[in-house]
Amino acid sequence: MSIIESKTNSRMHLSFVNSYFYRRCTKCETFRKTKKEMKQLSLLLLCAVLFSCNTKAQQKEAKVFPVNKTEAEWKAELTEMQYYVLREAGTERPFTSNFNDFKGEGVFHCAACNTPLFKTEHKFDSGTGWPSFDRAIEGNVEYDTDYNLGYARTEEHCATCGGHLGHVFNDGPKKTTGKRHCINGAALTFIGETK
Numbered sequence: 001m002s003i004i005e006s007k008t009n010s011r012m013h014l015s016f017v018n019s020y021f022y023r024r025c026t027k028c029e030t031f032r033k034t035k036k037e038m039k040q041l042s043l044l045l046l047c048a049v050l051f052s053c054n055t056k057a058q059q060k061e062a063k064v065f066p067v068n069k070t071e072a073e074w075k076a077e078l079t080e081m082q083y084y085v086l087r088e089a090g091t092e093r094p095f096t097s098n099f100n101d102f103k104g105e106g107v108f109h110c111a112a113c114n115t116p117l118f119k120t121e122h123k124f125d126s127g128t129g130w131p132s133f134d135r136a137i138e139g140n141v142e143y144d145t146d147y148n149l150g151y152a153r154t155e156e157h158c159a160t161c162g163g164h165l166g167h168v169f170n171d172g173p174k175k176t177t178g179k180r181h182c183i184n185g186a187a188l189t190f191i192g193e194t195k
């Protein structure tokens, strides 16, 4: 019985029992049936929402990057720290990367797939203990949102292999972009400029 039908039917009956959750016709229990139907509908909707969230999560996991390797292959190619940062979205301890104070002219590449990601000319001393840049090489990085610390942060990863690089914050140099790309040195390799 549809909700509209049951409402129409209920008008024909005069005796109702009121309850906290519903009004029930004592003759045909129309409202009780309607409530049951609504409950079933709610359950169906809940299932649909859960299913769609699940599908979304699966889609995210299933994203295939141009450079796509198995975790076993990455593990064999990368050092333990590189694998922890790039493939497990780990964070190196601050002030541990040789790139933190590094000022050589050139380009920082992804340690996993060699895609050029940052230029020294955009590097600045943030004092945080992690190599920091005010911008990335456009198109070579992608962004996501993570809640690993309980609040939303802009996660940054390599657009070619999906390797995690670090996070982007809005407290960078105001004179340029205002952004601070806080990058794990372990995710990078450096190729100097030849003049």
Ligand SMILES: [Zn+2]
Binding pocket: 110, 111, 112, 113, 114, 115, 158, 159, 160, 161, 162, 163
């Ligand atoms: Zn990469």
